[in-house]
Amino acid sequence: MASYALRRLGTVLVILAVMSLLVFLATHALPASTxxxxxxxxxTPETLAALEHKLGLDLPLWLQYWNWLRAMLHGxxxxxxxxxxxxxxxxxxAFGRSAILALCAMAIVATVGVAMGVVAGVWRGRWPDHAVSxxxxxxxAVPEFYWGLVLILVFCSTFHLLPSSGIGNLSDGVGSYxxxxxxxxxxLTLTLLAHVSRLTRSSMAEQLDSMYxxxxxxxxxxxxxxxxxxxxxxAMVPTITVLAQDFGFLIxxxxxxxxxxxxxxxxxxxxxxxxxxxxxLMQAAILTLTAVFCLANLGADLLYGIAxxxxxxxxxxx
Amino acid sequence: MLxxxxxxxxRAFATAVPLSDSTALPRRASVPTALIVGASIVTIxxxxxxxxxxxxxxxxxxMHIRDRFAPPGLRxxxxxxxxxxxxxxxxxxxxQLSLLLGVxxxxxxxxxxxxxxxxxxxxxxxxxxxxxxxxxxMMAFPPIMLVLLIxxxxxxxxxxxxxxxxxxxxxPIGRVTRSVTLDLMSGEFMEAARARGERLHYVLCRELLPNxxxxxxxxxxxxxVFAVLLGAVLSFLGFGVQPPAADxxxxxxxxxxxxxxxxxxxxxxxxxxxxxxxxxxxxxxxxREVLDPRLGxxx
Numbered sequence: 224m225a226s227y228a229l230r231r232l233g234t235v236l237v238i239l240a241v242m243s244l245l246v247f248l249a250t251h252a253l254p255a256s257t258x259x260x261x262x263x264x265x266x267t268p269e270t271l272a273a274l275e276h277k278l279g280l281d282l283p284l285w286l287q288y289w290n291w292l293r294a295m296l297h298g299x300x301x302x303x304x305x306x307x308x309x310x311x312x313x314x315x316x317a318f319g320r321s322a323i324l325a326l327c328a329m330a331i332v333a334t335v336g337v338a339m340g341v342v343a344g345v346w347r348g349r350w351p352d353h354a355v356s357x358x359x360x361x362x363x364a365v366p367e368f369y370w371g372l373v374l375i376l377v378f379c380s381t382f383h384l385l386p387s388s389g390i391g392n393l394s395d396g397v398g399s400y401x402x403x404x405x406x407x408x409x410x411l412t413l414t415l416l417a418h419v420s421r422l423t424r425s426s427m428a429e430q431l432d433s434m435y436x437x438x439x440x441x442x443x444x445x446x447x448x449x450x451x452x453x454x455x456x457x458a459m460v461p462t463i464t465v466l467a468q469d470f471g472f473l474i475x476x477x478x479x480x481x482x483x484x485x486x487x488x489x490x491x492x493x494x495x496x497x498x499x500x501x502x503x504l505m506q507a508a509i510l511t512l513t514a515v516f517c518l519a520n521l522g523a524d525l526l527y528g529i530a531x532x533x534x535x536x537x538x539x540x541x
Numbered sequence: 542m543l544x545x546x547x548x549x550x551x552r553a554f555a556t557a558v559p560l561s562d563s564t565a566l567p568r569r570a571s572v573p574t575a576l577i578v579g580a581s582i583v584t585i586x587x588x589x590x591x592x593x594x595x596x597x598x599x600x601x602x603x604m605h606i607r608d609r610f611a612p613p614g615l616r617x618x619x620x621x622x623x624x625x626x627x628x629x630x631x632x633x634x635x636x637q638l639s640l641l642l643g644v645x646x647x648x649x650x651x652x653x654x655x656x657x658x659x660x661x662x663x664x665x666x667x668x669x670x671x672x673x674x675x676x677x678x679m680m681a682f683p684p685i686m687l688v689l690l691i692x693x694x695x696x697x698x699x700x701x702x703x704x705x706x707x708x709x710x711x712x713p714i715g716r717v718t719r720s721v722t723l724d725l726m727s728g729e730f731m732e733a734a735r736a737r738g739e740r741l742h743y744v745l746c747r748e749l750l751p752n753x754x755x756x757x758x759x760x761x762x763x764x765x766v767f768a769v770l771l772g773a774v775l776s777f778l779g780f781g782v783q784p785p786a787a788d789x790x791x792x793x794x795x796x797x798x799x800x801x802x803x804x805x806x807x808x809x810x811x812x813x814x815x816x817x818x819x820x821x822x823x824x825x826x827x828x829r830e831v832l833d834p835r836l837g838x839x840x
Binding site: 234235237238241242245246249250252360361363364365366368369372373375376380471474475478479482483493494497498500505509512513516517520 | 779
């Protein structure tokens with residue numbers, strides 16, 4: 224298990240290195256150069272050359288990459304060109320706000336999604352199953368941001384129950400802070416709920432059909448014991464992996480949803496950076512999101528290894 | 542969006558299908574409802590998309606300045622937007638863009654994924670290892686980042702979006718193809734082809750491909766859905782198709798500002814997209830039910 228974990232960690236480092244190279248090269252392919260952006264429209268060829276020399280932009284590309292990477296690893300993410308502030312503090316603030324959204328959403332998906340899947344799996348072919356499956360179809364039929372829009376229309380424009388955009392201030396009380404989180408979190412969960420409940424349903428159904436469940440029933444155990452103590456732990460194995468993978472998927476969803484709800488998180492920061500071609504901010508945001516995604520995938524693999532003894536003991540994973 | 546993480550169930554399914562030369566597809570007493578409903582929706586969709594220019598009551602970019610924000614009614618079936626453009630006509634034209642994006646992206650991903658997957662599954666050993674590691678690394682990137690990066694550094698266009706999504710979808714297609722190929726390798730028809738000393742090209746294209754095809758159709762339906770949804774997210778964020786195109790994601794995004802005053806501008810394209818996605822998903826689910834004998838027995 225330890226060597227497996229180390230090997231997977233190695234893969235994550237390789238991916239981060241490749242991504243950093245990609246991001247670096249991609250931002251260098253942009254039409255806008257850093258020096259030209261800083262100097263604006265009043266630049267002359269001389270000032271441009273001087274600034275490029277000062278910023279090290281006239282060095283060979285590999286040396287620039289090395290300098291950039293070294294600074295990144297030391298936590299120096301450079302200065303935002305548009306906002307003219309250091310990137311790192313901005314990024315961490317946004318990261319924290321996005322993490323709150325993501326963790327709340329994950330908690331709901333892990334509990335409600337699994338419960339829905341179990342209910343559908345146990346009452347297979349009956350109305351709870353159909354209800355969950357209709358919900359699942361609705362959840363995946365349109366992109367999450369669309370549901371965000373529908374929720375805004377219902378809860379903000381029509382009933383004026385919840386704020387439609389922005390983020391609350393903790394000093395105004397917890398209630399107001401939470402009220403800003405409700406809609407984005409619900410929107411984030413919808414698609415994932417569909418996914419997790421469908422998966423739990425099918426693995427639950429598979430377990431309930433298996434021999435050991437029949438034996439447990441034959442022994443005269445009450446049905447709820449059979450479901451909760453016997454079938455559920457086994458049905459959870461694939462669900463755990465998917466939950467961890469979904470965490471990575473959440474990052475993609477967060478970009479669109481933070482835009483819909485004008486929530487000042489990492490996703491919105493990234494879109495801002497991309498739209499304004501703010502190179503340092505763009506690089507830092509993409510790398511952070513990639514790192515989180517890779518670590519979530521790593522976590523998923525390790526969890527799967529723990530939950531599934533065949534992998535722990537070096538069996539084939541195919 | 543969701544479809545990107547549903548690769549694993551499909552993979553499990555793909556390995557479970559014993560397709561070989563001698564076994565015909567299992568005959569089921571009845572055609573699954575999902576298949577009928579899905580196929581009908583997709584057929585209607587394809588026909589309206591093909592005839593969009595003929596069916597549309599107005600040109601998609603014609604502005605009726607006096608009828609701005611007109612609610613849905615007999616004159617404008619789905620209302621008009623902030624320029625007085627007929628939303629229904631735009632929906633019809635938008636269906637062409639969405640389907641085009643979905644199909645092109647899927648074709649690109651299959652063009653890359655299928656040969657790689659077949660080659661990996663057929664040759665095993667070092668080539669297999671090399672191909673699969675590259676696909677693994679490609680899949681380890683957060684999907685939307687890669688696409689956003691590509692679209693942010695170049696001028697966005699429909700073809701670029703399709704290309705970016707296609708590349709993103711190639712690894713899952715490759716993996717499914719490989720696992721199906723691995724299953725087929727033990728088939729007698731493969732042995733016969735090898736015994737006849739057929740060339741690699743012949744074995745892959747004439748023996749393997751026709752047998753891999755049915756399973757790939759299911760995977761392709763997932764990929765079309767993925768492309769349509771991701772394409773909508775990208776246009777919504779402003780990195781996909783550019784205005785004044787009648788793209789669904791773009792229409793939803795434009796309507797956001799008027800969601801209280803004229804909700805139909807945003808809601809109508811979402812409903813159209815939902816119908817499209819559900820139709821294609823049902824078609825895929827139905828196909829899977831027909832193709833997967835294990836699933837058929839269980840129900």
